[in-house]
Amino acid sequence: MSEEKKSLNFLEQIIEEDLANGFDKSDLRFRFPPEPNGYLHIGHASSICLNFGLGLKYNAPVNLRFDDTNPAKEEQEYVDAIKNDIKWLGFEWANELYSSDYFQQLYDWAILLIKSGKAYVDDQSSEEIAKQKGTPTEPGTNSPNRDRPIEENLELFEKMKNGAFEEGSHILRAKIDMASPNMLMRDPIIYRVLKKAHHRTGTDWNIYPMYDWAHGESDYIEGISHSLCTLEFKPHRKLYDWLLDQIYDGGIRPKQREFARRNLSYTVMSKRKLLQLVEEGHVNGWDDPRMPTISGLRRRGYTPAAIRKFSEVAGIAKRDNVTDVALLEFCVKDDLNKTAPRVMAVLNPVKLVITNYPEGEEEWLEAENNPEDEHAGSRKVPFSRELYIEREDFREEANKKFFRLTLNKEVRLKNAYIIKGESVIKDEHGDIKEIHCSYDPKSKSGSGTEESKRKVKGTLHWVSIQHAVKAEVRMYDRLFSDEAPDGHKDKDFKEFINPNSLVVNKNAFVEPGLQEAKPGDRFQFQRLGYFCVDLDSSHEHLIFNRTVPLRDSWAKIEKKG
RNA sequence: UAACCUGUAGUGUAGUGGUUAGCAUUCAAGACUUUGAAUCUUGGGGCAUAGGUUCAAAUCCUAUCAGGUUAUCCA
Numbered sequence: 001m002s003e004e005k006k007s008l009n010f011l012e013q014i015i016e017e018d019l020a021n022g023f024d025k026s027d028l029r030f031r032f033p034p035e036p037n038g039y040l041h042i043g044h045a046s047s048i049c050l051n052f053g054l055g056l057k058y059n060a061p062v063n064l065r066f067d068d069t070n071p072a073k074e075e076q077e078y079v080d081a082i083k084n085d086i087k088w089l090g091f092e093w094a095n096e097l098y099s100s101d102y103f104q105q106l107y108d109w110a111i112l113l114i115k116s117g118k119a120y121v122d123d124q125s126s127e128e129i130a131k132q133k134g135t136p137t138e139p140g141t142n143s144p145n146r147d148r149p150i151e152e153n154l155e156l157f158e159k160m161k162n163g164a165f166e167e168g169s170h171i172l173r174a175k176i177d178m179a180s181p182n183m184l185m186r187d188p189i190i191y192r193v194l195k196k197a198h199h200r201t202g203t204d205w206n207i208y209p210m211y212d213w214a215h216g217e218s219d220y221i222e223g224i225s226h227s228l229c230t231l232e233f234k235p236h237r238k239l240y241d242w243l244l245d246q247i248y249d250g251g252i253r254p255k256q257r258e259f260a261r262r263n264l265s266y267t268v269m270s271k272r273k274l275l276q277l278v279e280e281g282h283v284n285g286w287d288d289p290r291m292p293t294i295s296g297l298r299r300r301g302y303t304p305a306a307i308r309k310f311s312e313v314a315g316i317a318k319r320d321n322v323t324d325v326a327l328l329e330f331c332v333k334d335d336l337n338k339t340a341p342r343v344m345a346v347l348n349p350v351k352l353v354i355t356n357y358p359e360g361e362e363e364w365l366e367a368e369n370n371p372e373d374e375h376a377g378s379r380k381v382p383f384s385r386e387l388y389i390e391r392e393d394f395r396e397e398a399n400k401k402f403f404r405l406t407l408n409k410e411v412r413l414k415n416a417y418i419i420k421g422e423s424v425i426k427d428e429h430g431d432i433k434e435i436h437c438s439y440d441p442k443s444k445s446g447s448g449t450e451e452s453k454r455k456v457k458g459t460l461h462w463v464s465i466q467h468a469v470k471a472e473v474r475m476y477d478r479l480f481s482d483e484a485p486d487g488h489k490d491k492d493f494k495e496f497i498n499p500n501s502l503v504v505n506k507n508a509f510v511e512p513g514l515q516e517a518k519p520g521d522r523f524q525f526q527r528l529g530y531f532c533v534d535l536d537s538s539h540e541h542l543i544f545n546r547t548v549p550l551r552d553s554w555a556k557i558e559k560k561g
Numbered sequence: 562u563a564a565c566c567u568g569u570a571g572u573g574u575a576g577u578g579g580u581u582a583g584c585a586u587u588c589a590a591g592a593c594u595u596u597g598a599a600u601c602u603u604g605g606g607g608c609a610u611a612g613g614u615u616c617a618a619a620u621c622c623u624a625u626c627a628g629g630u631u632a633u634c635c636a
Contacts, residue, residue, distance in 0.1 A: 007575050007584095035636050070635060126634060133632060137563045140632090171634055181564040183632050192634035211636045234566065235631050258566090260629095265572080313585060315574045317567095320629055324572045327586050337599060372599070403597065412595050445595065452595095459595045526596045553597045 009316045011050070011228060014257060015058070023225070027252055028060035031224050032086070032093070033215070035067045036078035036199075038271040039286040039293045040085045042307070042328070046262040049311035051228060052091040061094030063222055068100050069214045071198040079199070081286075085294040090304045095222075099214045100200045102221055106209045107161070109217065109247045110172060110191060114153045118246055119190065120145055121156040123170045132178070133186055139179035140186045146175060160193050163206040167193045172207075176242060184239045188212055216240040217247065219254035227254045230261040231318065262314060263322045266478040267292045268486045268493055282497055283479070287535075289545050290479040290501050300476060301522050301532030301547030303339070306332040322484055329548050336522060336530045336547070341369045341376060344414065344461040345510040345525040345544075347473060349388035351434045351465065354419060356441075357385040362464070366446060367415040381511050382467040383416050388509050389462045394435055396424060401557055403458035405435070411458040414526065418443035418456055461526045468509035471542040474534065475503040514542065522547070 008016060019025055030051045034040065040048075055062035064086065068074050086093065113119035122129065122145045134140030148156075160170050172191035180186055190213035197203050219227045227240075233256070240256045263269055268277075269292060277283050277291070286293050289300035297307065310331040314323050344367075362384045370376035393404045405411045407421040417439040425434040442451035482488075482496035514523070516539075522532045529549035537543040 009574090013577095033636090037636080067636065073635075129634085130632075135563085135632060139563095168634065183564090186632085189634055194634080208634095210634075215636085231566075232630060233636090235564085238565095260567085262573095313573075315585095317574070319567050321573065324587070327573065330586060333598090342596075368595095371596085401597095414595060416595095418595095456595085458597080461596075524596085524598085527598070528596090529598095550596075550598050555597090557597080 010318065011226070011257060011259060011316065012054070012057075015054070015226060018225075025058060025060075027223070027225055028054075028058045029063070029223050029225050029252070030054050030060060031063040031065050031219065031222065031227065033065045033067045033218075033229075034082050035070070035073070036075065036082060037070075037073040038078060038275065039295055040082055041269055041271075041274065041291075041293045042264055042297065042310075043262045043269050043292075045089060045294055045307050046311045046314065046316070047228075047230075048086055048089060048091060049308055050259070050316055052086075052093075053311075054226075055094075060225075062091075063095045063097050063224070064093035065097045065099065065218060065222070067211070067215065067218075068098050068198070068200065069209050069211060071194060071196040071208065074199055076199050081295065085298075088298060088304055089294070089307060097218075097222065098200055099209075099218050100198060102214070102218055103201060103205055103209070105221060106214060106217055107207075110157070110209075110213070111154070113174065113190075113246055114157060114172075115150060116246070117150060117175065119153070119172055119174050120148050121153050121160070121170055122146075122173050122187075123156075126168060129171075133183065134178070136181075136183060142178050143173070143187065146187070157191075160191065160207050161205070163195065165193050167195055169193065174213075174239075174243065176239075182235055182238050184212070184235050185242070188239060190243075212236060212239050213243060216244050216254065216256070219256075220244060220248070220251075223252045224254045225252055227256045229256060229258055231258045231320075232261075234258045258318070259316050260318050260320055262311075263320075263484075264292055264328065265322050265325045265483045266480050266485070267325065268480070270486070273486060273493060276494075277479075280494075282494065289474070289476050289534075299535060299545065301336075301530060301545055302332050303335050303522070306335040309335065322487075325478070332548055333530065333550075336524065338372050339370075340522045340524045340530055342367075342371070342524045342526050343511055343514060344381065344463055345471070345473070345508060345514075345528065345531070346388040346390055346461065346463050346468075347505055347508045347525075347528065348391045349463075349507070349509055350391040350394065350432060352387045352389045352394075352419075352462070353434055353436050354385050354387070354417075354439045355422065355436050356438045359385055361385065362466070365415050365444075379513060381415060381513070382464045383413075384464045384466055386465045387413070387462045388465055388468060389413075389435075389460050391432075393458075393460045394421070394432070396432075403554075404460060405437070405458070410454075410456045411460055412443075412445075412456050413439075414459050414461050415445050416462070417441070417445070418451070418454060461528075463509045463511050465509075467512045469512055469515050469542065471508045471510045471514070471544055473505045473508040473531070473544045473546065475505060475546045477501050477503075508544075510542065510544075515539065517542065524550075 032051045132141045173187045176185045178186045194208045287295035364380035419437040419439045422436045480496045481498045485493040485496040517533045530547040531544040534543040
């Protein structure tokens with residue numbers, strides 16, 4: 001019940017203004033209109049959160065409309081993936097609709113356009129038409145077919161529809177203004193011949209409407225009040241309005257407004273480039289955990305809540321942006337910190353022997369599942385004489401800043417005992433094979449003894465060798481080493497691919513409880529980061545993906561020297 | 562170089578004539594800590610530039626500069 005008013009973004013301000021001017025709140029209606037020709041990415045997620053967020057805020061319906069006017073590129077597979085992603089993000093659409101649902105209506109309206117002398121059939125080649133289009137600085141010239149009689153246009157359009165013409169031979173154009181400074185107003189194409197089977201309408205149609213003719217009209221049919229799209233459609237607005245003018249017949253008149261697309265640092269966002277990464281094998285598919293796709297983020301271990309939070313804090317505006325991926329990473333860490341169970345896993349194991357711990361003995365120690373969540377409870381983890389700890393957690397000699405295990409120094413084993421480094425055993429190369437230490441039997445965690453309350457500077461995670469489960473851990477890092485890989489005019493974005501974006505570790509050990517972990521489960525490997533169980537994981541072969549590492553202050557201290 | 566759009570800490574944003582220009586993240590320092598995590602405290606860092614209008618300008622006007630978008634029978 002806080003009094004502070006949340007500031008409105010510019011789109012909400014537009015809506016508030018409309019409401020203040022008498023627009024009925026119950027007429028508010030939004031839509032998310034993907035073309036089913038690829039997978040959704042984090043940029044789409046922002047748009048989804050924006051549109052569905054407005055729906056929630058104003059209690060207005062939000063339609064999911066597939067903009068499927070180009071059968072050459074669209075497939076059912078994408079429709080399914082898109083629906084799945086939106087649901088996963090936690091949103092519900094009011095209606096599942098398709099531009100293709102309106103093909104007949106669009107066609108009827110096109111006839112109307114022709115009859116009112118606002119559209120004509122052009123049978124020139126695309127090259128000729130392009131030539132007549134002019135350039136942004138020079139006006140275009142009229143097509144010789146511009147004044148074709150209405151009857152003839154009607155006849156030709158009918159033939160286009162019936163399949164009498166080949167692809168590329170005839171188009172229907174709106175008759176607007178070949179001299180307009182806005183290139184889109186220079187008699188834009190609204191129908192083309194396409195003899196392709198459509199994923200929904202099959203071979204019913206030989207002609208398909210262009211985006212501009214389908215989008216605004218679909219908005220109108222659905223009663224969309226605010227049609228929100230990205231900035232590159234700004235020049236289309238004039239055409240959107242013009243086309244609507246021709247057929248408007250009362251009711252809610254949709255308005256298009258534009259916002260800046262969300263870009264993320266250290267990645268690329270264009271469908272074309274993402275497709276290239278997939279096709280050329282730089283990643284393992286659209287859902288590779290390094291991809292900025294929703295499916296990739298999901299597989300990486302991101303939560304819907306984290307992505308929604310990111311969209312919220314990143315906000316929405318009209319200026320070009322490259323949002324720091326660190327903000328996205330903060331959002332997952334923030335969410336996972338509250339929700340992910342803590343477990344122990346050793347990624348780079350070295351053997352630790354507790355010389356004064358009885359051989360053959362084991363005990364099951366109490367371990368808190370999540371200190372941030374009092375309802376998370378606790379579990380038992382097995383402890384024994386021989387453990388694995390991280391190789392980086394031991395040094396024979398170290399300065400005072402090193403809080404971890406060294407010879408003759410004490411550290412605590414998390415949830416267990418305080419130990420003291422005694423000696424090391426090395427192999428023939430001089431590498432450490434085993435670390436021997438002693439433990440203080442009275443220092444058991446939570447036992448309440450004086451010894452257990454002793455303060456030691458460092459705490460290490462560990463797993464009991466005899467109980468540990470071997471696992472594969474995939475360490476993911478940024479796909480690109482450059483902040484804006486596609487922002488260099490003279491260089492291809494692929495030159496910046498990070499060769500170490502995936503490091504596979506097949507020799508990690510995790511505590512035995514994780515044997516039962518299922519794909520999608522998320523954990524915090526204490527002191528290391530957040531990890532999730534990969535789709536390919538099985539009971540016999542556990543695979544974890546690193547979602548994001550924990551902040552590592554020690555790495556910074558060490559770097560400074 | 563035409564039309565249109567956009568310039569507020571490193572990044573993302575709020576600010577709508579009167580604010581010590583706010584928030585988040587990042588960065589730095591410290592406290593706390595059985596995660597060198599989290600948490601807490603503190604700090605650094607910004608209105609593209611130049612002129613106007615006004616008692617008062619990030620906000621209004623003008624110019625300049627910078628960046629972006631637009632010429633697919635794509636969306």
